[in-house]
Amino acid sequence: MQIFNFHLMPYAHADLDAIRANGTAWLTFSNKHYDPEKGAQLYHDYLDQLEFADELGFDGVVVNEHHQTAYGIMPAPGVLAGALARSIKKGSVAVLGRALPLVNNPLTIAEEFAILDNLMRGRFIGGFVRGIGVEYHNMGMNPADSAERFEEAHDLIMQSWTRPGPFSFEGKHFKLKYVNPWPTPYSKPHPRIFIPSSGSLSTIGWVAKHRYTYCQTLAPIEAVAKTFALFREEAEKCGYQASDDQLAWSNAIFVAETDEKALAMARPHLETYINVFLSKNPTMMSPPGYSSIESIKRVRAIKSYKSAYQTAEDMIARGIVIVGSPNTVREKLAEYQDLAGFNISLTKTQFGTMPHEMARENQIAVAEEILPYFRDRTPQKKAIAA
Amino acid sequence: MEPASTTLKLCGVDTRLLRAGRGAPLLILQGANNVEGWLPFYDRLAETHDVLLPTHPGFAGLPAPDWLERIADLANFHLELIHALDLADVRLLGLSMGGWAAAELATRDASRLAALALVAPSGIYLPGVEPLDVFLRTDEQLFEDLFHDKALGARWRDERVTPENEDLRLQSKVTTAKLAWSPRWYDPHLRKWLKRARLPATIVWGANDAFLSPEHAQEWSRLIPGAQTKIIDACGHHPSIEQPEALYAALATFLNA
Numbered sequence: 001m002q003i004f005n006f007h008l009m010p011y012a013h014a015d016l017d018a019i020r021a022n023g024t025a026w027l028t029f030s031n032k033h034y035d036p037e038k039g040a041q042l043y044h045d046y047l048d049q050l051e052f053a054d055e056l057g058f059d060g061v062v063v064n065e066h067h068q069t070a071y072g073i074m075p076a077p078g079v080l081a082g083a084l085a086r087s088i089k090k091g092s093v094a095v096l097g098r099a100l101p102l103v104n105n106p107l108t109i110a111e112e113f114a115i116l117d118n119l120m121r122g123r124f125i126g127g128f129v130r131g132i133g134v135e136y137h138n139m140g141m142n143p144a145d146s147a148e149r150f151e152e153a154h155d156l157i158m159q160s161w162t163r164p165g166p167f168s169f170e171g172k173h174f175k176l177k178y179v180n181p182w183p184t185p186y187s188k189p190h191p192r193i194f195i196p197s198s199g200s201l202s203t204i205g206w207v208a209k210h211r212y213t214y215c216q217t218l219a220p221i222e223a224v225a226k227t228f229a230l231f232r233e234e235a236e237k238c239g240y241q242a243s244d245d246q247l248a249w250s251n252a253i254f255v256a257e258t259d260e261k262a263l264a265m266a267r268p269h270l271e272t273y274i275n276v277f278l279s280k281n282p283t284m285m286s287p288p289g290y291s292s293i294e295s296i297k298r299v300r301a302i303k304s305y306k307s308a309y310q311t312a313e314d315m316i317a318r319g320i321v322i323v324g325s326p327n328t329v330r331e332k333l334a335e336y337q338d339l340a341g342f343n344i345s346l347t348k349t350q351f352g353t354m355p356h357e358m359a360r361e362n363q364i365a366v367a368e369e370i371l372p373y374f375r376d377r378t379p380q381k382k383a384i385a386a
Numbered sequence: 387m388e389p390a391s392t393t394l395k396l397c398g399v400d401t402r403l404l405r406a407g408r409g410a411p412l413l414i415l416q417g418a419n420n421v422e423g424w425l426p427f428y429d430r431l432a433e434t435h436d437v438l439l440p441t442h443p444g445f446a447g448l449p450a451p452d453w454l455e456r457i458a459d460l461a462n463f464h465l466e467l468i469h470a471l472d473l474a475d476v477r478l479l480g481l482s483m484g485g486w487a488a489a490e491l492a493t494r495d496a497s498r499l500a501a502l503a504l505v506a507p508s509g510i511y512l513p514g515v516e517p518l519d520v521f522l523r524t525d526e527q528l529f530e531d532l533f534h535d536k537a538l539g540a541r542w543r544d545e546r547v548t549p550e551n552e553d554l555r556l557q558s559k560v561t562t563a564k565l566a567w568s569p570r571w572y573d574p575h576l577r578k579w580l581k582r583a584r585l586p587a588t589i590v591w592g593a594n595d596a597f598l599s600p601e602h603a604q605e606w607s608r609l610i611p612g613a614q615t616k617i618i619d620a621c622g623h624h625p626s627i628e629q630p631e632a633l634y635a636a637l638a639t640f641l642n643a
Contacts, residue, residue, distance in 0.1 A: 136567075137522070144564035283522055288563035293556045 005053035006062040056367035060092030085119040097127020106153035144289030208234035221319030225340040244343035255365035273352030326369035407432025417482030444561035461490035492583035501643035508571040587613035592621030
């Protein structure tokens with residue numbers, strides 16, 4: 001299994017009471033709470049962590065894109081990937097992903113990714129997302145156009161990487177007289193593509209059709225297993241068998257000497273991450289037209305549990321995160337790998353308010369106690385039914 | 387009065403039309419929340435007019451056609467309706483988002499129109515005057531926001547926001563977002579051509595409209611030559627529900643055009 005180190009870059013110094021009073025860290029939480037002195041230090045700490053991950057032997061590092069929120073201060077992940085592209089010597093750098101519908105000219109993303117792939121001589125991984133619902137509020141884009149713009153932007157980017165230019169592109173949303181980007185990607189025909197999703201049926205089918213890698217965002221392991229099974233079915237419908245390397249689980253891992261110690265240490269940061277940084281109101285998250293009426297209703301039903309406070313124990317019990325002694329973490333990760341059948345783990349080692357030193361210790365623990373045991377491990381299929 | 391309900395096919399979609407009364411035609415373009423349907427206020431209008439209330443395509447359970455991408459499409463659709471029904475001398479009454487559509491319609495072809503009335507219309511941008519972000523409000527909250535008389539709002543909410551009509555409300559909201567998300571509640575090109583609406587025009591606004599400020603009324607009057615402005619006291623965004631008598635009085639010129 002490949003284990004990547006995934007960073008959300010939360011604004012860990014956020015005034016948590018102010019977020020609670022505002023009801024959310026998204027959209028309406030004023031940036032007057034951002035202190036650039038503290039923010040600058042966080043950027044350096046977080047980039048140091050990702051460079052450290054490369055030294056420690058993680059298979060790559062991952063950044064992502066969110067806008068106007070204390071949840072994560074990476075609205076322009078390409079900038080941070082650029083800062084890492086020359087210092088990450090062995091592993092990959094993955095941007096998971098850029099929100100295609102939110103830009104007016106997706107060619108800029110093709111260009112950005114192509115530069116990164118050149119800088120890294122093919123060790124770059126590109127990701128495409130629609131952006132989450134709230135980002136249609138804070139980026140002013142019409143949610144009703146989201147799905148169409150995503151597909152069209154994707155097609156434009158892929159064509160720009162694989163068709164010799166110049167050519168013209170006349171889409172419904174994007175119209176370009178000249179498509180002829182310099183540079184083209186280092187990887188041929190194009191960089192590896194990972195698509196993160198919260199599990200919408202249409203996305204699963206789309207990723208399978210394009211034979212990309214599907215990344216399941218934060219979810220209980222049982223739901224992850226079901227989603228991955230659906231992905232395999234979709235791949236079969238497209239006439240091929242999905243590889244384990246097409247399935248990535250996004251998680252958080254915290255390792256300490258004992259289960260008790262690990263839980264005690266991780267608890268405040270996990271609970272802040274899930275209950276404070278991640279909390280959003282449903283109206284904000286489901287702008288009309290972003291998803292079908294059926295899926296709005298489905299998501300409302302599934303996420304109803306989110307209104308209650310989630311404890312670290314809940315998250316561990318549901319297999320959303322893995323926290324414990326080296327032994328416990330190894331057992332759980334192996335169990336989950338076999339249950340869901342993924343061969344890539346996108347692992348956060350810093351989350352919520354976790355300070356830099358603690359995150360580094362966790363990285364070292366994961367690198368020493370977990371990574372070596374999974375390097376050559378692939379999902380073990382359960383005993384064949386008689 | 388029980389309006390007659392008919393379905394007619396137009397521009398590739400089935401449209402529902404409620405119709406009641408006798409007299410000169412009075413076409414009502416409803417707001418975004420048109421699960422409201424026929425209001426008691428329309429009975430009053432039907433005493434002297436042939437009142438027509440179409441449901442917009444894409445709203446209240448009617449499928450959203452591919453061609454429906456902006457309010458101007460809705461305006462052209464209703465122009466087609468006027469022609470299909472061979473209406474002449476039409477009083478065109480537009481409420482809220484329907485007012486935007488009515489204004490677009492009048493700038494395109496006013497030849498079948500006798501008068502225009504816009505009640506708290508969206509459609510133009512007034513610098514520094516921000517509309518309430520209705521897309522961040524639940525349907526329940528909106529009934530509180532949009533009424534001056536909160537008790538009346540609560541009664542309407544209890545009657546109109548039900549689990550049974552959740553799908554209809556969601557669908558109307560999806561179409562509304564498609565048409566009005568960005569630019570938010572206006573078309574920058576509309577204001578340039580409002581002078582083409584060469585009609586007796588009346589602009590009506592609730593003094594306590596929390597969604598679209600009554601400050602917009604003066605701007606509309608400035609943009610439509612000769613338009614008269616009526617502000618209704620103790621009234622939110624829905625004068626037709628909250629102050630039907632005052633609205634009826636405000637529409638005197640329009641009704642007698």
